Amino acid sequence: MKPYIHLNSAMTADGKIATSNSSLQISSKDDLIRVHKLRCKYDGIMVGINTVLIDDPKLTIHKIDAKKEDNPTRIIIDSKARTPLNARVLNDDADSVIVVSKKAPEDRVDKLKNMCNVIVAGEDQIDLPLAMSKLYDMGILSILLEGGSTLNFSMLKDKLVDKLSVCVGSKILGGFDSKTLVDGEGFNPSECINLKIENIEKIDDDILVEYRIIYEN
Numbered sequence: 001m002k003p004y005i006h007l008n009s010a011m012t013a014d015g016k017i018a019t020s021n022s023s024l025q026i027s028s029k030d031d032l033i034r035v036h037k038l039r040c041k042y043d044g045i046m047v048g049i050n051t052v053l054i055d056d057p058k059l060t061i062h063k064i065d066a067k068k069e070d071n072p073t074r075i076i077i078d079s080k081a082r083t084p085l086n087a088r089v090l091n092d093d094a095d096s097v098i099v100v101s102k103k104a105p106e107d108r109v110d111k112l113k114n115m116c117n118v119i120v121a122g123e124d125q126i127d128l129p130l131a132m133s134k135l136y137d138m139g140i141l142s143i144l145l146e147g148g149s150t151l152n153f154s155m156l157k158d159k160l161v162d163k164l165s166v167c168v169g170s171k172i173l174g175g176f177d178s179k180t181l182v183d184g185e186g187f188n189p190s191e192c193i194n195l196k197i198e199n200i201e202k203i204d205d206d207i208l209v210e211y212r213i214i215y216e217n
């Protein structure tokens with residue numbers, strides 16, 4: 001069994017979610033309030049290690065009133081156990097789970113184990129289906145996936161994402177190396193993932209598009 005997984009992201013009108021090495025504020029204030037209301041509904045919020053290294057996100061509910069107990073578990077996909085010990089995702093505001101692979105250096109894993117829950121899934125990269133199954137068994141039945149581009153690709157490739165919502169901000173970033181909603185190796189044209197629009201909404205100067213994901217076999 002796996003958790004229900006909702007991928008939420010913000011991209012520019014030209015499909016970028018960040019520069020090659022820094023984050024980008026795309027969502028309007030009202031869209032961020034929507035995201036924080038969404039965070040309340042999920043058991044976990046998950047990101048890839050590069051997002052932690054670049055953004056140092058809090059991954060808590062902090063843009064609307066919420067109690068500490070309302071914060072979802074923060075989940076980091078971090079094969080080599082590179083999460084810095086002073087990263088905000090390891091503070092006391094919420095529980096955290098770091099998912100590492102068997103290749104993660106033992107000393108790093110031991111240090112992280114002093115600060116949060118660490119689970120192992122995969123030989124080198126994270127085996128995402130196995131990780132999702134382990135998280136489900138821990139009681140994490142729903143996850144809000146918040147990027148970045150590389151993790152988004154792997155999660156879609158493994159057919160683990162159930163719903164996608166994208167905030168399209170009224171900005172253009174451009175750039176050959178800027179990150180897009182989904183990077184990774186990409187799909188063959190015949191294997192593109194099809195989406196079905198469920199809702200479209202204007203939020204300030206942003207457009208929110210919500211999709212159901214249709215995986216073909």
Ligand SMILES: NC(=O)C1=CN([C@@H]2O[C@H](COP(=O)(O)OP(=O)(O)OC[C@H]3O[C@@H](n4cnc5c(N)ncnc54)[C@H](O)[C@@H]3O)[C@@H](O)[C@H]2O)C=CC1
Binds near residue numbers: 023026078150151
């Ligand atoms: N605008 C938005 O909504 C958001 C933007 N971002 C941006 O995305 C950027 C980071 O994205 P990326 O560099 O693509 O990194 P990422 O955050 O997707 O992390 C990818 C890394 O996770 C590790 N990993 C281990 N197993 C993996 C697996 N099976 N599949 C995929 N990754 C695996 C690898 O070290 C890999 O390089 C940041 O600049 C951040 O600001 C991140 C989240 C949301």
Ligand SMILES: Nc1nc(O)c(N)c(N[C@@H]2O[C@H](COP(=O)(O)O)[C@@H](O)[C@H]2O)n1
Binds near residue numbers: 055058
């Ligand atoms: N929804 C959304 N809109 C944007 O414009 C963004 N740049 C992001 N980024 C994601 O949010 C994380 C920051 O979370 P905290 O406020 O620190 O809790 C960041 O790491 C990205 O995952 N999201």
